[in-house]
Each structure stands twice: as structure tokens, then as C-alpha cells.
Amino acid sequence: MGRVAQAPAEDVITPPARTRARRGEGERLRDEILVAAARVLAESGSEQAMSIRAVADAAGVTPPSIYMHFADKTDLVYAVCERNFTELDAYVESQLAGVDDPSERLALRGRAYIGFGLDHAEQYRVLFMTTEFPEHYTPEKMSEMAGYQHLVDNVRECMHAGTIATDDPEVVSVGLWALVHGITSLLVSRPSFPWPPVDTLVDHVLATYASGLSRQ
Template identity: 25%
Template structure:
């Protein structure tokens, strides 16, 4: 009779499977990775992953949700440690770039894939929303302190687009190594000047 798995057993295996999947997805691309390869990485039978996930798309959604949550946590920590609206904005920008370059494979899996963000993947949807909120919270603080004026979601999206563009260009070798950080700072300053009350 098979052993009954505890919640911690299930969580542990799911975590190990997601770590292996993230590495393989980054190395080969999600389309080139099979459930059999994932099972082999963990030394389990080909059917074992199906006890924990419905299919490969389900695993990809879990990997991406984990990435969005880690990303959001990095930005939330930066925001909470900084003092004052401007410092919070700078800290979040720095944390964004730092996360992207410390975890480039995770970053690419989060943002460079098309995967439905719908009710089928509730955890992914929640994690992506959390990450989005971390990118608008500092803008709301800047607006409430009178530093910026405008719609916080729209401004947050502009700042995000600027940061993502610079990071993606450097990650793909289109900008010199180390240049995205300064470029993000300069773009954010320029945007802030144009958005003053």
C-alpha cells in the first residue's frame, strides 16, 4: 500500500519539481521540456509529477507564480526599508533591476512568455497582481506626498515599461553590461520631472 503523503511532503516535492522545472525551462525553453524529463531530473517515475500537477502548463504556472512572489517580496522589502517617498521610489527601482539581474532566468519566465492569466491559474494570477501592486504602491506614495500628479496605475505602468525595456535590452545583449541600472534611474527621473504637479 502506498504511503500517505503529508501536506509537507506534497509541498516539498512540488517545490523540488518547480526548482528543476525552472532550471530546465530556462535552459531549453518550456516547449522543449517534457514531463518525462522533469521526472528524470528528480529520479522518480514518469507518472509521479502528475500526482502533484495536472500537466506541464500547470508546472509552468507554478514556477511563474513563485517568481512573481519572490519579485514582489524583493520590491516590498525595498519599499518598507526606505524612508520618504522619493527614497522609496528609488529603492523599488533598484530592487527591480537587482532582482532581474540576480535571477535572469526567473525574470524571463515571468515576463517573456505568453501563458493565460485566468481563473485556471489562480496562484499565478494572484502573484502577478501582487507584483503589479508593488510597482504602483511607491507611485501612490509619491502622489500622496505631492511629488507626482496623475493616475498611479498609469504612472506605475510607465515606470515599469521603462525598467522592463532597459533590463530586457541588457539581458539580450543589446545594451552594454551594467548600463540598464543607470538608464532606469535616468528614465525615472525624466518621467518624474514631467509628472510633477
């Protein structure tokens, strides 16, 4: 690396900008990495392009430092996606505010789920359309993130109200989940396919399924 004469302030050198954390504040870096990783993921739009090295750069840190807080890349990717997806359930619930009719709530729930998924496409892909995932990403965590329990509760309300005739809330809930996931998933993975307008599709599918559920 020949050193050349140069204007002094030039590449001297974007010094990490980051100041080393004080004792006991090591966790600070974890957050900074997560923020940086989220930015890289959003900008690149692909899990692959979100490389450890790119994230390290964005965080003003060297690659090995990342391994102080994340076991491996999968772990980091999932941490980022989970972080953004803590909002999913909350967002869905927020869309139901003021609506009391269980069936109406169910429909709104589906629409909100799909909307959120499309708005966070790559994260949705990582969380729900991928095969390799870290050990700590358990089925419980997955269903919790998807707001599965709230869905089951809603289904039960519909059963009591008589708008769902089947008597197995689990099967009904999984079926509903599969339905909205199917739409979200297809749209996420093949955005260029000539799908019908999303709203039309969603309305039709949800209405059809609801109608089917209402009568055994």
C-alpha cells in the same frame, strides 16, 4: 536488453533513492518535484530544456507521477517560477527599509525590481514575457506577484507629497511598471546587445521619468 556479467554494485541501479510516500503524505512528492524542477530549470536555463522527463529523473520518479500534482507542463513551469517569485515583492520591500521619502522609495523600488528580474531571468521571462499560461495564473496573481499594489500605494504617497502631478494613480503605476519592465525585458531577452551600463541606464530612465511626473 542482454544482461552482462558485471561488478555487482554497478548499475544496480541507482534505485529511485526515493521511498514511496506513506498514506496521506502524497503531497510530499509535489514539493520534491518542485525542488527538482527548479534545479533542472536553473541548470538548463530554459523552459524548453526543463522537460517532464528530465524533472521526473531528477526527482527519482517516473514522468506520469508528475501529473498527479500538476495538470500539465505549463502548470509545472509556472508553479516553479511562481515559487521563486514569491520573493519578488518581499525583496523589493526589503530594499526600501529605512527609507521614508516616497520619491526615493519609488526609485529604489524600480531598481530593485529590475535587479531581481535580471537575477531570475528565465523565470521572469516565463511569468511576464510569455503568451501561454495556466488558467489559475490570473491578472490578480500577476499583479500581486509584481507588487503592483505596493507600487500604487507608493504612487499615491508621491501624489500627496506633491512629487507626482498627475492625478490618476492607476495610469501612473502602469506606466512605471511598463518602464521598468521594458528595461528588464530587453536585457533579459537580448543580453548580448551592446546596452549601456545597466546602472547608468536605470538611473537615467528613472530620473527622467520622475522628473516628468513631477510637473504636469
